Amino acid sequence: MKTLLLENILTAMNIQPNEKQKGIRIKTVTYDRSEIRSHTLYFRWNDRELPVETIKNYKNVFIVTDTPFSNMERLNPKQIIMVKDLKDSFFKFTSYYRHLFNIPVVAITGTCGKSTTKEMLKYILEETHNVQATISSKNADYYNLPYLMGIDEDTDVAVFETAVSKKRDMTESCKYFYPTIGIMTMIDVDHTDKIRSFEDYLAEKAKIMQGMNNEGILILNSDDPYLSSIDTSKFKGEIITFGKNKDAIFRIKKYQYNTSGMTFWMEYKQREFKGYISGLGGHNVYNAAASLAAAVILGVDIHYALKRLSSFHHMRSHFQIMEGRNQITLVDDTWKSNPASLRKGLETLSRIALPSQRKIAVLGRMAALGKYADEEYEKAGQLLGYTGVDILITKGFIAKDFQKPAIEAGVNPQNVYHFSDADEMKRFFDSFLIPNDIVYFKTGGEDSDFDDVIDYLRS
Numbered sequence: 001m002k003t004l005l006l007e008n009i010l011t012a013m014n015i016q017p018n019e020k021q022k023g024i025r026i027k028t029v030t031y032d033r034s035e036i037r038s039h040t041l042y043f044r045w046n047d048r049e050l051p052v053e054t055i056k057n058y059k060n061v062f063i064v065t066d067t068p069f070s071n072m073e074r075l076n077p078k079q080i081i082m083v084k085d086l087k088d089s090f091f092k093f094t095s096y097y098r099h100l101f102n103i104p105v106v107a108i109t110g111t112c113g114k115s116t117t118k119e120m121l122k123y124i125l126e127e128t129h130n131v132q133a134t135i136s137s138k139n140a141d142y143y144n145l146p147y148l149m150g151i152d153e154d155t156d157v158a159v160f161e162t163a164v165s166k167k168r169d170m171t172e173s174c175k176y177f178y179p180t181i182g183i184m185t186m187i188d189v190d191h192t193d194k195i196r197s198f199e200d201y202l203a204e205k206a207k208i209m210q211g212m213n214n215e216g217i218l219i220l221n222s223d224d225p226y227l228s229s230i231d232t233s234k235f236k237g238e239i240i241t242f243g244k245n246k247d248a249i250f251r252i253k254k255y256q257y258n259t260s261g262m263t264f265w266m267e268y269k270q271r272e273f274k275g276y277i278s279g280l281g282g283h284n285v286y287n288a289a290a291s292l293a294a295a296v297i298l299g300v301d302i303h304y305a306l307k308r309l310s311s312f313h314h315m316r317s318h319f320q321i322m323e324g325r326n327q328i329t330l331v332d333d334t335w336k337s338n339p340a341s342l343r344k345g346l347e348t349l350s351r352i353a354l355p356s357q358r359k360i361a362v363l364g365r366m367a368a369l370g371k372y373a374d375e376e377y378e379k380a381g382q383l384l385g386y387t388g389v390d391i392l393i394t395k396g397f398i399a400k401d402f403q404k405p406a407i408e409a410g411v412n413p414q415n416v417y418h419f420s421d422a423d424e425m426k427r428f429f430d431s432f433l434i435p436n437d438i439v440y441f442k443t444g445g446e447d448s449d450f451d452d453v454i455d456y457l458r459s
Contacts, residue, residue, distance in 0.1 A: 043089075104180050165368070180216040262284055358437045
């Protein structure tokens with residue numbers, strides 16, 4: 001964080017600073033009580049009790065609030081900055097801080113591919129740029145302020161995931177980051193437990209354009225039917241496309257599977273380029289194309305970007321292939337499970353499995369589907385049959401919904417099993433697995449039993 005003067009912060013929030021508030025340096029801005037130290041500006045978002053006695057031990061702690069709080073009278077009155085509307089004052093501050101820095105900010109959204117695209121772009125840039133970026137897949141709104149405050153005078157570019165799990169998420173994320181470049185990877189059903197209709201979910205994602213003030217550069221997957229349906233007529237900036245579509249600016253011409261990665265050929269400005277990425281699946285080529293498009297827009301030479309990508313380490317638990325004991329192959333794809341990511345995972349499994357291998361799918365629940373749950377479990381179950389899964393194992397009562405449509409689509413009912421905990425699964429695998437099996441794990445429930453079983457089966 002750049003050290004700030006309290007008087008400048010107050011002025012940005014339309015508060016006239018008094019003489020005693022001038023010349024005071026602020027080194028931390030937070031809404032987390034545990035981060036309060038000397039020289040801190042704290043935005044009091046909720047009604048949780050403040051550690052007043054601890055705060056009294058620090059120097060220059062100021063609390064922004066729109067309501068009184070317990071033991072407030074025990075603090076120096078000059079420490080309390082009372083405002084009419086806390087949210088309004090807070091976002092005046094985020095706008096002020098963000099606009100201290102004239103740097104490109106990339107916001108990445110989509111149902112799948114956000115984290116991988118972000119990590120690829122960060123990896124391309126970080127050898128030559130000071131990059132502030134989302135950590136792993138920690139993209140919940142709670143992290144937005146720490147990510148913003150991570151920008152300082154040394155930052156060259158910022159790359160953030162802007163997730164949408166409820167209404168107004170995109171709008172609020174953009175009020176932190178004010179992106180200049182937006183990337184939309186792909187869209188499918190997700191988070192429809194809180195955003196009740198898919199149409200509203202798609203519309204929420206599309207608000208990235210408003211968050212960019214309909215300016216800057218928008219990078220779109222031209223092969224995604226839902227992204228093709230969004231209204232871009234009000235967007236006055238430049239739209240850059242990637243995909244197999246013949247009109248895509250970054251056109252994926254073809255790709256092929258290797259032992260642990262993908263070789264691909266891409267056309268840009270009537271020139272063909274060859275690249276390689278670790279991690280299997282055509283969807284990873286799309287992620288690579290999106291990251292390359294952003295890198296080129298940011299001024300990176302495309303040959304350099306491709307060279308950097310060739311040494312990128314694929315993300316953990318994203319179709320991660322591991323050697324298991326007794327000559328079995330394990331695929332850990334447990335980072336997340338929604339209809340799109342499960343579909344890509346099963347398609348990739350079908351593509352890489354040898355005819356001699358038994359394809360075993362171990363599935364937990366898909367999360368956050370709301371009213372679309374029955375329909376999406378039906379589709380996924382059918383896909384299990386269509387992609388030639390030999391054995392289906394479900395874990396947890398919700399995941400049982402995969403079984404009936406899978407059997408209807410051709411999975412042998414004698415090869416369908418269900419378990420409730422890790423120990424049951426371990427005992428089953430001890431007697432069931434044979435050399436050359438390939439076992440695919442997928443769950444969206446942050447189920448530690450899956451990690452336990454995968455570790456148990458590793459070499």
